[in-house]
Amino acid sequence: MIIPINHVNNTHFPFTKIHSLFRLLSSNTNSLYQCNSKITRCFRNGDIKAALNVFDKMPIKNIVTWNCVISGYVKNGMLVDARQVFDKMPERNVVSWTAMLNGYAKCGRLDESRTLFDAMVNKNVVCWNAMLSGYVTNGRIDEARNLFDKMPEKNMVSWATVIEGCFSQGLVEEAMKLFNACPFEDVLINNAMLAGYAEVGDFESMWRLFDKMRVRDVASWTTVVRCFTKFGKMVMARKLFDDMPTKDVIAWTVMIRGYLENNQIEEARKVFDEMPSRDIVAWNSIMGGYVKNGSVEEAVEIFKKMPKRDVVSWNTILQGYVQENDMVKARMFFDKVPVKDRTTWNIMICGFQSDEALKFYVQMLRNRMKPDQVTFTGLISVCGSLAVHSWGKAMHSCVMKHAYVNDSTVVSSLISMYSKCGYMDDASLIFDTTIKKDTVSLNAMIVAHSHHGSVSNAVKLFSSMTESGCQPDHLTFLGLLTGCAHSGMVNESLKYFKSMEKNWKIRPTAEHYACMIDVLGRRGMLTEAYELVKHLPVELPSYTWETLLSCCRVHENFELGELVAQKLDDTRDLNAGICVLRSNIYAARGMWADAASVRTSLARRGVKKELACSWIELKGRVFRFVCKDRSHVQLEELHKMLESLCAAMEIYG
Structure with missing residues (x-):
């Protein structure tokens, strides 16, 4: 405000009014700042309702306020709502446009992002970089290069983004050409190259560049440490970490996560305890490590010690209870969560394999929380497990309404649900009309054919899958082996089982060995099955031994059955089904006293067969x-x- 000089000496000038006006302006500015911060905080914690409540009650809104709401919606995956706010804004700035560009790119809707980008009148380098990053993030490197070449102005971020994009697609030579052509000699560009070499596992080039760098910042050191942890070279990673001249909280957290990813929980805890200061990411990382390790009680102890908690902290413990299948504790903990985001609801929905999941879905909608592909995948999985076709169809309609019909995980869950409900025609229709057939959807269809006894169709699909260049994985072979087992195709099972490591470099897991034992056992090849079990490189779950024991009873190989039963004694995982099987084997051999002894032991321990x-x-x-x-x-x-x-x-x- 400018006050005319000729009014200063005027005794009648209302200085008290000016003072009041300044106080009002100052108060409004502070109030705006506080409200904008609160909106951002609520959106960050997933509390959409609270954020909108603050927004609606604000008497004055500036452009920052509107941008906070747009960014909040984008970060929570609510792009339709973000666009509605964007269209209603009285004025827009570069932050508004960039937030929407990033939102579309994040959801893979690059055509809409490009349309919006082209509609911008005044584009600065930040907008160009946002569009460039969208292409790179979604693997569309050709379009990224085309856009990069058209940029009227490029900064270091532009060059670093396109270099990282080339590395992400395996275009190492192209990335090196860009690096050599880059006019900037800056640590940011060098860090992009370091990250690229780390991405492709080129330790020699990474180390040579790192050694030549005249200036290294903490990000340079952290990138190299992260590369070593990624490939399991923890001794080298720790040595480099100890040599770092300065360490920020990100470097410490990278080291913690490296140990966690390599299943060294105790070493991770040591690094955590050594940290001079910890942020919430470090606390959540070590807590998540304990949950992944199955040590939920230790994770809870960490949770109790945390000075501050966010929604990730609460979700981590909730996931731990669900992971242990302790749904009673999970429900009690869920009720205590102060702010529930979409992940919180999804954990509960995916945790319940019953109609409880559907009840949580209804509650989720009542709380104005929009479902995503994880929500629908969990719900459809429940419908498939229960084989309730009408519920599955209802969920399919919801999927179409929310435009997730082309999401790979949702498509595979729909295929699985319809096949489990006995509607193979519907499963095939969904698969045939899927635009992009990847390993996930192909696996779902192979498993569907196998469970329905159509092993020939599963084999044909596997052949077309490999011919198209799509890489099979563990689940692919699990589906094939299951189908062969149910159809008694021993030779085919052995062929696929042997090809896993030989042709595809896939190491068989306990589930694959279990399938082989099942197929050999069904055909009465019990000695071969037992020999396979004895020389396994992995530890088998008790249910595999139970399968073999059942086959021994069916084929009346009681001697081998006794050996298998003794092996089950060693596992100390004796459930009622195993004990009844063992009792039946004794009874079939006329060993009535032993049969009665097993039954008596079962009753004494209070174990009841379900x-x-x-x-x-x-x-x-x-x-x-x-x-x-x-x-x-x-x-x-x-x-x-x-x-x-x-x-x-x-x-x-």
Whole structure:
């Protein structure tokens, strides 16, 4: 405010009003700053409702306020809402445009991002870099290079972004050409090259460049440390970390995460305890490490000691309880979470393999929290596990409404759900109409064919998969081996099993060995199955031994059955099913005293065999059947139908 000089000596000039005006302006500025900060904080914690409540009550809003809301929506994946706010803004600046560009790029909607970019009248280098970063992040390096060449002005960020993009696509020579052509000699460009060499595992070039660098900042050192931790070279990483002239909290956290990624939880804890100061990322990292390691109680102790907690902290402990399948504790902890974001709800939805997941979904919507692909993947998985087709169809409609029909994980969950519900035509239709068929969706279809006994279709799909250059993984072979096991195709099983390491460099896991034991056991090749078990390079879960024990009973190989039973004794994982199997083997051999002894031991320990249960959905209702249950109102008709089916099975062999 400018006061005319001729009014200064005027005794009638209202100085008190000027003072009041200054106080009002100062108060409004402070209030705006506080409100904008609160909106940002609420969005960061996933509390959308609270953020909008602050925004709606603000009497004065500046351009920063509107940008805070746009950025908040973008960070929470709510792009439609962000665009609505963007369109309503009374004025926009470069931050507004860049936030929307980044939002579209983050969601992979680059065509919309480019349309918005082209509509901008005054583009500065920050806007160009945002569009460039969008192309690089989504792997569209050709378009990134084309845009980079058209840029009227390039800064160091532009060069660093396109260099990193070339490395991410394996274009090492192209990245080196750009590096040599770069007019800037700066640590940022060198760090981009270091990160690139680290990305492709070129230790020699990385180390040579690092050694030549005249100026190294903490990011340079941290990048090299991160490279060594990524490839499991923890001794070298630690030596380099100790040699660092200065360390920031990011460097310390990289070292902690390196140890965690290499399953060295105790070493990670030592580094954590050595940290001179810790931010919330470091606390969350070590806590997440304990959860991943299955040490949830230790994670809880860390949680209790934290000076500050964010939504990630709460979600980490919640994930730990779900991971241990302790849904009672998970529910109690969920109720205590002060601010729930989408991840919080998703953890609970994916944790419950029952209709409880659907109840949480309804609560999620009532809390104005929008679902994402993780939400729908979890819900569809529940519908498939329960084989409730009507619920699955309802979820499919929701997926279409929220435009996730081309998401790979959602597509694979839909294929799996329809196949488990017995609707293979619908599963095939979804697969055939999928635009981009990747390993995830192909695996889902291979598993679907295998479970339905269509092993030939699964094999054909595998052949077309490899011919198209799509890389199979562990799940691909698990699907093939399962199908071969159910169809008794021993030779084919052995062929695929041997090809895993030989042709595809995939080391078989316990699940793959379990499939092989199953297929050999089903065909009565029990000695071969037992020999395979004895020479395994991995530890088998007890259910595999239980499968072999069951095969011994079916094929009346009681001697081997006794050996397997003794092996199960060593695992100390004796459930009721195993004990009953063992008792039946003794009874079949006429060893009644031993059979009775096993049953008596079972009763003494208070272990009860879970009742067999099956269910079927009909016209939206789920009918449940329990072994020896005679309470069903249509029991007589059901028994007649069952007898008819058994007779038909005998006729068709």
